[in-house]
Structures are given as structure tokens and as C-alpha cells.
Amino acid sequence: MRYRQKRILKLAFIVAIILSSYLLYHFYGINLGLDLRGGSHIVLQAQPTEQREIDNDVMEGIQNIIERRVNSLGMSDVTVQREGRDRIIVELPAVDNPNEAMEVIGRTAVLSFRNSHGDILMTGEVVANAEADRDQYSRPVVSFELTSQGSQKFEAITRQYMGQKIGIYLDEELLTNPTVQSVIKGRGQITGYETMESAQSHAILIKEGALPVPVEAIQAKSVGPTLGEISIRKSIVAGLFGLIVVGIYMIFYYRFPGILAAVVLAIYGFLLLGTLAGLRAVLTLPGIAGLILSIGMAVDANIIIFERIKDERRSGKTLRASIDTGFKRAYTTIIDANVTTLITAFILAYFTSGTVRGFAITLGIGVLVSMFTAFFVTRNVIDLFTNTKLLNNSAAFGLKRGQ
């Protein structure tokens, strides 16, 4: 009776961890990195100018303006964060034209009005508002409104340059080069756009203001949704295929305990997904590699345990005693082997960034979960069957008859 109760408890334990993993996975889901779900990752580096050094204020200013620009583009799920002394990382979800978005985000965007000699007459701070619009011929334009100070200034300029050309520049790019035909006060239009989208992106740059210093995109990575989808579909097929073949091999080699190992492996899969979901870890393509390695280690832990039990059986011990000693002796091996891997994973996660870090974190989580599985799940699953013929069979654990 006591044995029966213990067994029910063990079964309950296993069911409980599967269930909680499933719930974690169900409620949080797995965060996919941009290489799997599509998206963009841009690293911008601020460039000091003669007038301006890079300091905290400058970086905060840049971050604010970039956040505003991103919002104006109407994107959700965007992160803008600082890295190191002079860098800003922007991550965008998958969009149709990521490179154009990057271009808008990283532009210094100083709007200037220049005469035909290229002298700057007025710059963009005096712009109060700017938006994409259509002119009387229904062509896309950017219409802008000036501040009261800007109105006075522009009035003076247009008076002075009546009948001459005034170029409107965004950074060094000439947007339009109209001839002044009347004195202009508060409002103006910039023409010369082919599409409403291009007018829209310039309007954003003009309205949200210039960055205090120029920034350069030193890294830009974007994966279209198509490619992300292909990668994830292929990874799932490959992962499942691998797991199934490994399961068949284990069953073929270890017989009934092999089936248990395959079950443990499936439980491990659940636990791992649940843990990754619970920790809100981001899964990337190299992260999948870390997972594969940890699956390998989870299988390995089972192999080590089974081989140990087999050794004990050979030396003539009863099944119960063999399982006890086998586990005990396998523990130190598994701990030493996994701790060294964990050390590597933690150091990598601490000292590196980006891809390598993602890999290291998933590997670390995977190894911890695989140790937990080997010590608690494998043990309980095997205990469930100790008194059955299935485990007492001489072929179990791959023992040959007569051994």
C-alpha cells in the first residue's frame, strides 16, 4: 500500500511539471528573435562634431528623437535602447520596407533653406509642424508651418530673395529648389515628391527635428518575414526529425528503458519550452543550436544512467539495487560534466553580446533543465516501472542474455 501511494505521488509530480510547463508555454509563448520572426536590428553610433562632444544629454536627446520618429512611422513593438557610451540599438518588427524605415530613423535630418550660393539662410528648428499633403494639382507635398519667430525670419528672407531660387535641403539632399514668387509668412510647401510615402517620411524628419549630432548605422540587420518563416518551419521539421530518430535509436538499443528515455526526452522538451517561455528568453537561430546541444546532453545523461545501471546488473545486483547505485554513481558524472558546460555558458553570456549571448543563455537554461530532468524525471519514471516485468526483463537496458 505504501509503495502504491508513493507511486501515485511520483506520477502526480510528473504530471504536475508537464502541466505547469504547458501552462507557462500557453500563457507566455516563446519570444522569437528577429532572425526567426523577421524584423530589423540597427546599431547607431553617434558621431561627435566640432561643436558637440558625445555626452549623456546628447545620447538622451538622440534616443528621444528616434523614439518619436519610430512612433510617427506608426510601428508598434519597437525597442530603442542605449548601449555603451555612444550607441543606440533600435529593433523593429517585420515591416515591408525595413531599409526605408532604417533610413528615416537614422537620418540626422537638418532642414535648411539655402540661397543659390549654398549659404544657409534658415534652419529647421523654426518649423512648428509638417505633414504630408497634396497640392492643388494633387501632387504629394510636405506642407509646413513655422513658429512665430520663424515666420518673421522667413518673411524677411522671401522679401530679400524675391524672384530668386531658395533651395530646401534635408541634410545635404536638395528636396526642391523653388523660385520665390511672393512674400511668405507662416506656411509653406515643399514639392517634388513622387509618392505620398516619401513625402510622409520627410514630414516626419522635418517635424521631429534634427538629431543633435549625426549618427551612423554601424550595423543593420533585417530579415524579411518570408525568410523568418522558412527558417522556423525548417528548424521545427529538423528538430522533430532529430528527436524521433534519437528516440528510435534509444528504444532499439536499450529496449523498454529506451522507451522511458524517449518519454523523458519528450517531457524534457515540454519543460524546456515552459522554462524558456517563463523566463521570457528570446529564441534565435544560434539559440536553437544551444537547445540542440542541450537535448544532446539530456539524452547523454540518460545514456550515462542506463550504462551505469547495466554495469551494476552485470555485477549481479538486483534490479532495485542496480537502479539505486546506478543513479548514485551517475550523479557525480552528470554534475561534473554539466557544471563545466554551465561555466562556459555563463561566462559567454556575461562577456559577449548579441548572437553569441543568445546562444549561451539558451544553452545554460537547456543544461540546467536537462540536469533537473535527469535527476528527478528519469528517476521517477523508472521508479514507476521497477516492479514490472518490463524492467526486470533481461534484455532491458541492452543487457545481452546470460550477462
Added chain:
Amino acid sequence: MDILGKRKIWYTISLVVIIIGLLFMVFKGLNFGIDFQGGTLLEFKFDNKVTNEEVRNILAELDFAKDAVVQQSEEGGIQGVLIRTKELSPEQIVEIEDALTAEYPSTETLRTDMIWPTIGQELRVKALWALVMASIAIIIYISIRFEFRFAIVAIITLLHDVLITLGLFAILGREINTPFVAALLTIIGYSINDTIVIFDRIRENMKLMQRTPFIELANKAVVDTLPRSINTSITTLITILAIYFFGGASIKTFMLALFIGMFAGTYSSIFIASPLLVTWKNKFAS
């Protein structure tokens, strides 16, 4: 089975492979990808077949993309091209996209990867630092749990696996990129794991069989753990092969590196690590 007695044979096999690899590394060099050297990689897809030559002609019109290398897209089944060139600004990338779209309206950007050489440099330095730190930590841990010589041998074994993988990549001319670095790290993790399992058995035998000469008890440990070593590497290699054949193109290089490294790792933990312990013992005993 006498594995440790024939250690000179195993050393020779490894040395030959490593030396050939090193020669290729020195004379042919490693094919560093844009992650390390900086540059731009663009992959486009079209509804209909577009030849590399047609794309080259379009790029020739753009000043900054004249020298771009155009290849067939890596992702099978997709009508696409892969363009490699020096690092470009987002504006320039948009110019390329616009030029292609003007000619082929179905142009879709599969991926963009642009990186400055400075970032590649940082990546190299960081990864190397992390490896040095990890090695030191592993030496300390193994020295405490085992002995100092086990730690040094474990590190030599790691180096062996890394050199063989690098060497084969030099021979094959395959690209070294960030996923490759992740693969190397995986190999290190696997190799150390594999070696420790055997060392653990040697440590146990040293306690249980104190009268037995070291070479015999070490050999027994290697032979006794052989089923585990083989089973573990077979199951791992199956998974890797599955991903190699079913996984996407971007993951192929990565899996190839893993395959080579895991193979080297299994070999070295059986044929290099424990024999080196014996060699060490003999050298310092005499």
C-alpha cells in the same frame, strides 16, 4: 581492447590533420564573412528568374555598388540573388532596392546584413576574451574536482577540436561567421562534457583499483565508457545531420561546423585526452 597503448598512432592521426589544416590556414587563409570583416549582404527574391548578370548590370549603374559580387540566392526554391559588397549606408541600400524594384516590380528583400569592420573587430576580441575566461574557469573547476593535469589535458583536448574544425573550414573554404563562432562554442561545451565523463571514470578507478598501474586503469575507464561515448555521439550526430539536411541554408554552415567539431570531440575524448594523461604521468614520473 588496448586503446592507450597505441596512443602514438592516435597522436599522429590528429597531428597530421591539424598540421594540414594549419598549412591551409596560413597559405590559403580563413574565409572570414562580413561579421568579421565588415560589409553588406543583401538577399532578394523575385517572382521570375533573374540572372546574376542582369542584377550586375543594374548595380553597375550605382557608383558604390559597382564592385558587388552577385551570386545565386542560398535559400533553395526561391528565385533570388545574393549580393555582397562593402559596408553601405541605409540610404545606399534603399537605392539598390529602388533600382531593382524599378526593373523588377516583384522584388522582395529577404534579408539585409550590413556591418562595419569595427563591430567585427569587437566581436572577435569579445569572443576571444570570453574563451580565455572560460578556459581559466574550467581549469580551476577541474583542478578542484580532479587534478591539475586533468585540467590541462582537458584544455589541450578543446584546442585540438577547435583546431581541427578551423582547419577543415580552411580546407573547404567555408565562411567563418557569427554562427560559426557559436558552433565552436558548442563544440567546446560538448568536448569538455565528453572528456569529463571519461575522466570521471578514471577518477573512480583510481580510488577502486589503487594497485593497478595508471595506464591499465585509464584504459579500462576508456573501454568501459565506450558504449556511452558511441551512443551519445551517434544520437547527437543524428540530430545534427537531420538539421543539416532539413534546416535552412543559413544554418547549414553552422551544422557542418558542429558535425566536424562533435566528431573531433568524440575522437579526442577517447583517443587523445586519456592517452595524454598517461603521457603526462610517464614524463613526470621519470
